[in-house]
Structure formats: structure tokens, C-alpha cells
Amino acid sequence: xxxxxxxxxxxxxxxxxxxxxxxxxxxxxxxxxxxxxxxxxxxxxxxxxxxxxxxxxxxxxxxxxxxxxxxxxxxxxxxxxxxxxxxxxxxxxxxxxxxxxxxxxxxxxxxxxxxxxxxxxxxxxxxxxxxxxxxxxxxxxxxxxxxxxxxxxxxxxxxxxxxxxxxxxxxxxxxxxxxxxxxxxxxxxxxxxxxxxxxxxxxxxxxxxxxxxxxxxxxxxxxxxxxxxxxxxxxxxxxxxxxxxxxxxxxxxxxxxxxxxxxxxxxxxxxxxxxxxxxxxxxxxxxxxxxxxxxxxxxxxxxxxxxxxxxxxxxxxxxxxxxxxxxxxxxxxxxxxxxxxxxxxxxxxxxxxxxxxxxxxxxxxxxxxxxxxxxxxxxxxxxxxxxxxxxxxxxxxxxxxxxxxxxxxxxxxxxxxxxxxxxxxxxxxxxxxxxxxxxxxxxxxxxxxxxxxxxxxxxxxxxxxxxxxxxxxxxxxxxxxxxxxxxxxxxxxxxxxxxxxxxxxx
Amino acid sequence: xxxxxxxxxxxxxxxxxxxxxxxxxxxxxxxxxxxxxxxxxxxxxxxxxxxxxxxxxxxxxxxxxxxxxxxxxxxxxxxxxxxxxxxxxxxxxxxxxxxxxxxxxxxxxxxxxxxxxxxxxxxxxxxxxxxxxxxxxxxxxxxxxxxxxxxxxxxxxxxxxxxxxxxxxxxxxxxxxxxxxxxxxxxxxxxxxxxxxxxxxxxxxxxxxxxxxxxxxxxxxxxxxxxxxxxxxxxxxxxxxxxxxxxxxxxxxxxxxxxxxxxxxxxxxxxxxxxxxxxxxxxxxxxxxxxxxxxxxxxxxxxxxxxxxxxxxxxxxxxxxxxxxxxxxxxxxxxxxxxxxxxxxxxxxxxxxxxx
Numbered sequence: 026x027x028x029x030x031x032x033x034x035x036x037x038x039x040x041x042x043x044x045x046x047x048x049x050x051x052x053x054x055x056x057x058x059x060x061x062x063x064x065x066x067x068x069x070x071x072x073x074x075x076x077x078x079x080x081x082x083x084x085x086x087x088x089x090x091x092x093x094x095x096x097x098x099x100x101x102x103x104x105x106x107x108x109x110x111x112x113x114x115x116x117x118x119x120x121x122x123x124x125x126x127x128x129x130x131x132x133x134x135x136x137x138x139x140x141x142x143x144x145x146x147x148x149x150x151x152x153x154x155x156x157x158x159x160x161x162x163x164x165x166x167x168x169x170x171x172x173x174x175x176x177x178x179x180x181x182x183x184x185x186x187x188x189x190x191x192x193x194x195x196x197x198x199x200x201x202x203x204x205x206x207x208x209x210x211x212x213x214x215x216x217x218x219x220x221x222x223x224x225x226x227x228x229x230x231x232x233x234x235x236x237x238x239x240x241x242x243x244x245x246x247x248x249x250x251x252x253x254x255x256x257x258x259x260x261x262x263x264x265x266x267x268x269x270x271x272x273x274x275x276x277x278x279x280x281x282x283x284x285x286x287x288x289x290x291x292x293x294x295x296x297x298x299x300x301x302x303x304x305x306x307x308x309x310x311x312x313x314x315x316x317x318x319x320x321x322x323x324x325x326x327x328x329x330x331x332x333x334x335x336x337x338x339x340x341x342x343x344x345x346x347x348x349x350x351x352x353x354x355x356x357x358x359x360x361x362x363x364x365x366x367x368x369x370x371x372x373x374x375x376x377x378x379x380x381x382x383x384x385x386x387x388x389x390x391x392x393x394x395x396x397x398x399x400x401x402x403x404x405x406x407x408x409x410x411x412x413x414x415x416x417x418x419x420x421x422x423x424x425x426x427x428x429x430x431x432x433x434x435x436x437x438x439x440x441x442x443x444x445x446x447x448x449x450x451x452x453x454x455x456x457x458x459x460x461x462x463x464x465x466x467x468x469x470x471x472x473x474x475x476x477x478x479x480x481x482x483x484x485x486x487x488x489x490x491x492x493x494x495x496x497x498x499x500x501x502x503x504x505x506x507x508x509x510x511x512x513x514x515x516x517x518x519x520x521x522x523x524x525x526x527x528x529x530x531x
Numbered sequence: 532x533x534x535x536x537x538x539x540x541x542x543x544x545x546x547x548x549x550x551x552x553x554x555x556x557x558x559x560x561x562x563x564x565x566x567x568x569x570x571x572x573x574x575x576x577x578x579x580x581x582x583x584x585x586x587x588x589x590x591x592x593x594x595x596x597x598x599x600x601x602x603x604x605x606x607x608x609x610x611x612x613x614x615x616x617x618x619x620x621x622x623x624x625x626x627x628x629x630x631x632x633x634x635x636x637x638x639x640x641x642x643x644x645x646x647x648x649x650x651x652x653x654x655x656x657x658x659x660x661x662x663x664x665x666x667x668x669x670x671x672x673x674x675x676x677x678x679x680x681x682x683x684x685x686x687x688x689x690x691x692x693x694x695x696x697x698x699x700x701x702x703x704x705x706x707x708x709x710x711x712x713x714x715x716x717x718x719x720x721x722x723x724x725x726x727x728x729x730x731x732x733x734x735x736x737x738x739x740x741x742x743x744x745x746x747x748x749x750x751x752x753x754x755x756x757x758x759x760x761x762x763x764x765x766x767x768x769x770x771x772x773x774x775x776x777x778x779x780x781x782x783x784x785x786x787x788x789x790x791x792x793x794x795x796x797x798x799x800x801x802x803x804x805x806x807x808x809x810x811x812x813x814x815x816x817x818x819x820x821x822x823x824x825x826x827x828x829x830x831x832x833x834x835x836x837x838x839x840x841x842x843x844x845x846x847x848x849x850x851x852x853x854x855x856x857x858x859x860x861x862x863x864x865x866x867x868x869x870x871x872x873x874x875x876x877x878x879x880x881x882x883x884x885x886x887x
Contacts (some may be wrong), residue, residue: 479672487661
């Protein structure tokens with residue numbers, strides 16, 4: 026929104042719009058001088074929608090119409106700051122565009138206001154909670170931002186818990202989200218840019234960055250991709266992930282996400298670009314590197330040695346959650362000689378009593394686990410305990426007692442399940458890879474597992490989100506960035522030099 | 532060579548190190564029949580010297596023409612196909628050796644043809660993803676391969692028996708030099724360097740000497756452990772270093788050959804992927820209208836067929852894996868062709884100077 030700053034603003038804005046019009050190639054519906062024609066077009070667009078309100082007033086012989094969407098704007102604010110001052114004002118013979126100018130600059134007390142000569146834009150703004158003012162003989166309309174739709178309060182993060190970080194999480198309103206970042210970066214270098222996405226939904230995506238450190242080419246590329254994404258409706262940030270990811274098909278994504286404003290602030294301070302999509306309580310981050318999945322805000326709030334330990338733990342958990350079931354299947358099926366003597370009798374004894382081959386057993390039990398997890402995610406919280414009991418006792422203990430699955434396999438599943446939540450942002454990839462490695466391990470043994478690993482490795486190495494290799498800074502190796510790879514240096518050393526994402530570009 | 536995709540000297544020589552490590556860890560005992568195992572510990576000195584000598588023509592070429600690659604200078608389809616053939620041959624040998632290993636050691640009672648097909652498809656996929664992806668994968672693989680090899684060696688320290696060492700040069704210097712010559716002559720990496728240098732940024736000279744030193748150090752270390760742990764038993768094993776790894780113990784784990792197998796497969800993937808990539812890239816230069824991916828598909832298919840033919844009998848593998856043939860073709864592509872180009876270019880320049 027443009028805020029009125031001085032008296033010449035209107036004429037400047039009109040010039041600006043005229044220049045932009047010449048540059049624009051897209052068709053738009055200009056506001057007509059005939060108010061009735063404008064109203065006919067608006068009514069045609071909205072049809073019989075009950076929530077669209079039209080209020081007609083006669084201010085000293087001039088017809089003024091206010092258009093708003095009920096429930097999207099704050100009625101009290103609209104009446105007090107916009108409607109009342111305008112209908113009670115003395116316009117001293119002014120009409121048409123002059124009246125619009127006076128109403129906007131001298132009469133209304135509203136802060137958030139802008140003008141347009143595009144009727145479609147005015148309609149979109151009205152849908153988003155603005156109140157639109159049209160009058161006779163005017164080719165411009167004023168849009169007063171008096172949004173007042175119901176929204177969720179700022180709550181604690183639900184998926185990215187931190188011990189010592191802030192307790193704020195993003196909400197659905199992108200303006201509130203931007204405010205949360207603005208509070209953390211009290212510097213004008215923090216910039217935002219709005220891009221509309223979705224042919225029908227016209228969802229607002231807010232591109233956030235720090236102008237003093239962002240790579241301009243990368244920024245232009247992100248904005249370009251957002252503008253060019255061919256999608257009808259955008260109901261969440263995930264819709265845009267594919268368009269930002271690039272064409273290289275991979276199980277990993279070069280786009281990250283966060284629901285924490287402090288994490289997002291940290292990312293943009295590294296020169297990255299974040300996209301907050303209206304209606305989504307999490308933001309997208311580009312480019313996002315593989316190693317960042319193992320980093321968290323807590324790492325930087327705690328002592329370096331502990332942060333390093335936690336990172337090693339997370340990497341180990343990731344490896345366990347992806348490879349352990351597959352390795353177990355491979356070893357039990359093809360390479361029993363690797364199993365230590367002290368364990369081999371126990372494992373083979375247990376496995377010999379189960380009806381299914383190890384690969385099918387592992388596949389089956391992991392499949393059941395995913396069903397229980399998915400059910401737990403979607404069901405009402407009140408029945409959560411019941412599902413846990415069903416999962417743990419009936420499927421787990423009883424299946425072992427009945428001889429359907431072996432106890433070692435149950436241990437593997439348990440360990441894998443717990444480990445997979447340590448790096449929750451990689452869960453999607455982990456779940457799919459785990460099943461893939463169970464099959465590969467069952468068919469090709471260690472030989473197959475290593476081939477699968479090599480495939481995943483080269484696939485990840487080929488990802489280049491916005492010119493930054495996904496496997497960076499390990500490969501290609503950037504010595505300077507290694508200080509915050511697995512071992513984290515303390516702030517006295519790390520704080521000296523900014524670690525910017527541009528330094529990792531190939 | 533198209534220079535769109537560039538990688539750093541560190542990535543490139545890491546890739547070559549991994550590629551060479553494969554040849555080292557899959558060393559066949561038949562190669563050492565003329566020389567005593569202890570002599571293999573001093574062989575690196577000769578290897579480094581020979582390595583430097585073989586690279587001299589190439590160094591002189593790139594010193595003058597650091598932006599133009601060898602193939603552009605040669606500008607001959609025969610030379611293009613010569614390189615394609617060498618790379619194809621070494622791809623087949625790499626996969627075939629992996630196949631022999633899988634068929635005799637990992638799955639002695641299973642038909643491994645399907646795994647062989649998957650291995651080639653995987654390498655082709657790596658080649659399809661390109662030079663940069665392979666370079667990055669090589670560095671990531673090195674992060675796993677080097678610690679894995681060090682770990683295996685560390686667990687073998689307690690089994691080292693220095694009495695197994697014999698006096699060096701017991702049979703004279705000649706067999707040692709001959710083995711070093713054999714070894715260098717079979718190093719396809721020199722031909723790869725000849726082709727890939729324009730795609731490498733950074734300090735190539737430094738990278739080359741690090742690579743040469745580290746790969747000879749790796750070989751010497753492996754031979755030291757093989758000789759001191761297994762003694763003359765080394766010569767009786769088809770894959771002596773695999774046997775060495777299976778003797779390694781750590782805590783309750785009696786065998787660490789699984790780690791060794793993992794190292795082998797990772798290295799083979801990088802090496803074969805790189806070789807397939809280079810073949811497709813050179814062919815794409817000759818037939819520019821055809822996309823590189825179609826060449827990769829074709830090369831993959833031919834490699835599968837050739838390897839299936841070889842895999843059916845061990846004798847065929849031994850016939851194809853001919854050391855003299857390898858020395859000849861590596862010598863031509865890594866030394867003779869660059870030397871020829873160097874002489875022709877110098878002669879041409881002198882003629883120009885005389886005319887002017």
C-alpha cells in the first residue's frame with residue numbers, strides 16, 4: 026500500500042500510474058468516468074454475493090459509493106476513519122479526481138490508503154478487506170486498508186520447538202508475519218515485495234530479504250518464478266515449492282520452510298530470500314541447503330560444544346532412520362557373517378519363527394507404523410491416547426507374541442521411528458527412502474544398499490537451488506563456511522564475519 | 532570440450548583420487564607376480580617420477596593454450612574416437628571387475644547379472660546428471676571412503692608383523708620399475724586429465740601433485756598392511772585387499788569387509804559415471820545435433836551388453852583385462868597424442884615465425 030506523504034502525492038501518483046500503464050502489456054479494466062458503468066462492472070463481477078456491501082451517499086450533490094466485503098473489513102474503523110469524515114466533509118465544489126484527491130489527502134484519517142485506476146485491482150483490494158471509494162467523473166478510486174477479518178492469535182510453534190528461543194510462531198495473516206520479522210530487524214534494509222500468485226485465488230506472496238546482502242539476480246529469479254507459476258489456486262506455501270525447486274527431479278528440496286519468525290530472520294540475515302504466503306502459518310526459504318536440516322536455532326543459543334554434539338546426533342539419527350531397516354534386511358538376508366556371534370543366534374532364532382521373509386516383514390511393519398502415524402496426525406486429540414495404545418500394545422507387543430514379527434524387527438522399527446522425528450523437516454524424504462532401502466536391501470544386499478546410497482548422493486549433489494549447490498559447503502568445499510557445518514564455532518569467532526549465501530554460489 | 536560445466540581443482544582431483552582408489556583396492560594379485568611384495572612399498576617413488584614424465588607434454592600444451600582443450604587442438608575425429616574407445620574400455624573393465632567381485636565374494640551362489648545391469652544404469656544416471664554432480668559426489672564419497680579405509684587400517688595395526696617384510700630390491704631394481712611402469716601405464720586418469728583440464732578451475736598443478744602423492748601413499752599403505760598382516764598369503768588371494776579387510780576386527784564385529792565392499796561400490800560408481808560422462812561429451816562434440824542424454828543411453832546399453840558377455844566367464848574377463856593392452860592405449864591417449872600435438876604445434880609455430 027502507498028501511504029500519502031505530501032500534497033503533491035496525488036499528481037505524482039497519477040503520473041506514475043500513467044507511465045506504468047504505458048509499460049504494462051497486460052490488459053486491465055480502467056475506471057470509467059461514468060459511475061454507473063463502474064458499478065455495473067463491479068456487480069457483474071461479484072454477482073449476488075451477499076457479503077458484498079455497496080453504500081451510496083450524497084455529499085453535497087456528488088454521488089459517492091463505498092464498496093466493501095462484510096467480514097473482511099473492520100466496520101467500526103471504516104465508519105470512523107473513512108465514511109463519516111468523507112460524507113461530512115465540505116469539498117468546496119471539487120468533483121471527480123479532485124474530490125478523490127481531497128478525500129484521500131485531507132479528509133480521511135486512515136493511514137493505509139492508495140489509489141488506482143484499475144477497477145480489477147480495486148475489486149481485489151475490496152476482497153482483501155479494503156473499502157473502495159468511487160465517485161462520479163473520477164477515473165481513480167481510493168482503497169482504504171481497514172482490514173478486520175477474523176484471524177488466529179500468535180501462538181507457540183507446533184512443529185519447531187526450541188528450548189531457549191522465542192515462543193512466537195507465524196500465523197495465517199501475512200501482514201502479522203511481516204510485522205513479527207520487522208520487530209526483529211529494526212533496520213530499513215529489511216525489504217518486502219508483494220507478488221500475486223494463483224490465477225483465480227490471487228494469493229499474496231510476500232518476498233522478504235535484506236537489501237544490503239541479497240543477491241539481486243537470485244531475487245529477480247525468485248520473483249520471476251513466482252510471477253510465472255501457472256497455478257489456479259494457491260492455498261498454502263507448499264503449492265509454490267515446486268515452482269521454486271527447479272526442474273531437476275529429486276527426493277530432496279532446495280526450498281526450506283519455517284514457522285518461526287526468529288529462524289526466518291536468521292535466514293534473511295544470511296542473504297537468503299523468504300516467501301511468506303498469505304493464509305499459511307509458515308514461510309518458504311530459498312536457497313535451502315542439505316546441512317541446514319540439521320541446524321536449529323537452539324544450536325546458536327547454546328554452548329558450541331553442545332550444539333556440535335546435537336548436530337552429530339541429528340546426522341546419526343537421519344542415517345539410522347533411512348538406512349537401519351534396509352541394512353538389517355540386507356544383513357539378515359545375505360550377509361549373516363557380519364552379525365557378531367553373540368547376536369546371530371538370537372536374531373536368526375527370532376526371524377526363523379516369523380512367517381514372512383525379512384524384507385516383507387520390515388516392509389509390512391513399517392507400513393503399519395506409517396498408518397498409525399498418519400492416523401495420529403489427523404485424528405482428534407482426544408482419541409490420541411487410544412491410538413497410541415493400539416499402536417504400541419496391539420500391533421507391537423501382540424504381533425511379536427503371535428509370532429507375526431520378530432522382536433529385533435520391532436526394535437528396529439521403534440528406533441527408526443524415533444530417529445526420523447529428530448530431523449522432522451526431512452521426514453518426507455526419509456519415509457520414502459526408508460521403504461526404498463528396505464526393498465533394495467532385500468533384493469541386492471549391501472551391494473544394493475550402496476548402489477542406492479550412491480544414487481541418492483549424486484541426486485542430491487545435482488540440486489542447485491538458485492545457483493547454490495545443495496551439498497554446499499561440504500561439496501563444493503568452502504573452508505570459511507565449515508566453521509558452522511557440523512562443529513559450530515563460538516560467537517566470538519563466528520560473529521566477526523557474516524556468512525552470506527552468495528559465498529556458496531558456484 | 533564444452534566448458535559450460537566447471538568444477539574446482541579440488542573436486543576434480545578428489546574425483547580422480549576416488550577413481551584411482553578403486554584400482555588400488557581392487558588390486559588383483561596377478562599383477563604382482565614378478566615382484567616381491569615389500570618392493571611395492573618403494574614402488575611409489577618410481578610411480579611419482581613416471582607420473583610427472585607422462586604429464587609433461589600435456590603440461591607444455593596447456594601452458595601455451597590454457598583456454599583451448601586438447602581435442603580442439605587435435606581437431607581429428609580419429610583422436611575423438613580414440614578417447615571414446617579408451618574410456619569405454621575402462622568403463623567395461625571397472626564394471627566387470629565389480630561384477631567378478633560381486634559374483635565371487637559377495638554373492639557366490641547368486642546370478643548377479645541383474646545387479647550388474649543396475650550398476651551400469653546407476654553410473655549412466657550419474658553421467659546424465661553431469662560433471663558438476665559427479666564432482667560433488669566424489670568429494671562427499673571421499674568423506675566416507677578415506678575414513679573408512681583409515682578405520683580398516685587402524686583395526687589391523689595389532690595384526691601387523693614386520694617380520695613379513697623382506698629386503699627391498701631383493702630381485703634387483705628392474706622388476707620394481709617394470710611394475711611401476713605397468714601401474715602408471717594402466718592409469719586411465721592421466722587420459723582423463725588430458726581431456727578434462729579446461730573444465731577445471733583453480734590451481735591444477737598443486738591438485739595434480741596432491742593427487743599423485745596421495746594415491747601413491749594409499750597404494751603403499753595398502754601394500755604395507757597386506758604384506759605385514761598376510762605375508763606371502765597375499766599372493767594367493769584374488770582380491771588381496773578384500774581379504775585384508777575381512778581380517779579386520781572391531782569390538783564384537785569380526786569382519787569389516789562390508790565396509791570395504793561399500794568403499795568399492797562408491798568408487799566404482801564415481802569412476803564409471805565419469806567415464807560414461809566423458810564418452811557422451813566427446814560424442815556430443817562430434818554429433819552436435821544429438822543430445823548428450825541419448826549418447827548416455829546408447830553407451831549404457833552397449834556397456835550392459837559387453838559386460839554381460841564378459842561376465843558369463845571369468846576367462847573372458849582375464850582376457851579383456853589385459854595389462855599390455857591397457858598400457859598401450861593409456862600410453863597413446865595420455866602421452867603419445869599430447870606429445871604429437873605438441874610437436875605439430877611447435878613445428879607449425881616455427882614455420883610461421885620463419886615465414887614472417
